[in-house]
Amino acid sequence: MKTRLTARRIWKYGDGVDTDLLAPGTYMKGSMEDLAVHCLEAIDPGFAGQVRDGDVLVAGKNFGIGSSREQAAQVLRMLGVTAVIARSFGGIFYRNAFNLGLYALVSDDIDRIEKDHNISVDPLAGRITNETTGEVLACEKVPEHLAAIVSAGGLIPHLEKTLRKAL
């Protein structure tokens, strides 16, 4: 199971990035593709167009506060984001993120990561390596069973796999 990730690029945001910024209600009735185009547009209109596979978000506290809509995590994953590193997360978003195959990593060291830095992350070890500054930073360790869910692409594909094995 491959769990280490290298951030292709960093996107950095402040405190309280809420679910309605990630998945605006106005576009919730359409397809996931249509919704993803509007992800974060209210605070960063360039994001959805420029974000690429392997990018990582670094944010302040209470990331994903608000609605239970799991599309908030799903659009990030669809756009290629592999992990969000934040000082803290809204509780519902935190659960949704793993369920949708997105790492939610809690770290007090977010001030030591800048937009132009290169970082790699070992979620199981709870270690973020800032290749640019040479610093080794800490994040909360992710238990193996949650990493397995992320690795499968989310809880449903993970269950599909494990249920099939059980047959």
Next chain:
Amino acid sequence: MPNSAAQTLAEKIIARAAGRSSVKAGEIVTCSVDLAMIHDSGGPRRVKPMLERLGVQVWDPAKIVLVSDHYVPAFDAQSAAILKLTRDWARDQDIEKFYDQQGICHVVLPERGHLSPGMFVVGGDSHSPTGGAFGAYMFGVGATDMAGVLATGDTWIKVPQTILLRWSGSLGEGVTAKDMMLKLCATLGMDGGDYQAIEYSGSTLVGLSMQERMTLSNMAAELGAQTGLIAPDTVTAKAIADAGGDPGNWQDWSGDEDASYRAVHDFNAADLPPQIAAPHSPANAGSVEDVEKTTVDQCYIGACTGAKLVDLHAAARVLKGRKVARNTRLMIAPASTRTTTAAAADGSLAALTEAGAILLPSGCGACAGYGAGVLAEGEVCMASTARNFQGRMGSRESLVYLGSPYSVAATAVMGHIADPRPLLAEGKSA
């Protein structure tokens, strides 16, 4: 000296649902779900493909409540298709507790007697803590977690610590549970709840109606808590019985006196002035005088937290015999069809519409940017809803202020953000 055997209300309910005699904060346990609530947005359209992919059926149709409240009434082909899918799924799965366009789920659930003290309830919506007002441990989850609940009847939970918020004193004239909540958001922040359980208690609570208590529990979500409990009393038991529900042994469901809490905060209701939250967070709240005179394009009384019968009564007290100012508009979306019926019967609905209020369908509506009544770029709105996140109510360049239904009604009359208390006093002396 805290007694280690003593338990909080949250621990008691979770222990019961986990089939244990006791649980401790921090433990991860699996609980049997007594009731699962889903709606048209996060419900069938999301969970149906997941259940099909896994080849599993719902565990117990009798324990599922389904409410169509987000895309109601259909306003285009897409929303109509979502409502149709929801209806078809309810029929195929034999969901008897299906409420199609009868109001907002958090209000419909207790209105139809589905909540009792001590229940462990999972809702597919973030304002699910509303059920805590009835002494039920109710919390919101995303659709994938809900699919797990629907397939197995179980879910896992990390037993939370409890943060006790004690309120003493009686609220002043024109001040409501909504003002209490905005004060709490400003004081504790939107992460103050830290996904733990909040429990409200104190002498202020005793005097609050069930619908006012629901506002407190509802907005535990805005404190970032998992739920917002209120121990049941005779008011709770009567409300449940009146709705055709079963209050059961409601006396059993309260925290032990010497239970241990993560934190205890004390607040005084008696000297609380009306609170208004400025854009773009409920935590940006302060006394009404800080933002008084801000002109608004729209006033909105709606949502699970701000358009129950008590909320319409509050607005009607301000608006009776007055008119909505020419420079603004007032939209009212009663929280449920039963709310509308009751307000029509007691005359409050006429007081609102005669003042110039525009009546909208019962549903989540403009609060979350669904349905009618959303805002244009550059517009300012004063709303009785729970959240004023950027872009939530329409254009990302719009501004939303939050306040009680009294404050929204006073703002509608004045055409700018206003303290409702002078209007209420004037109404009395006239």
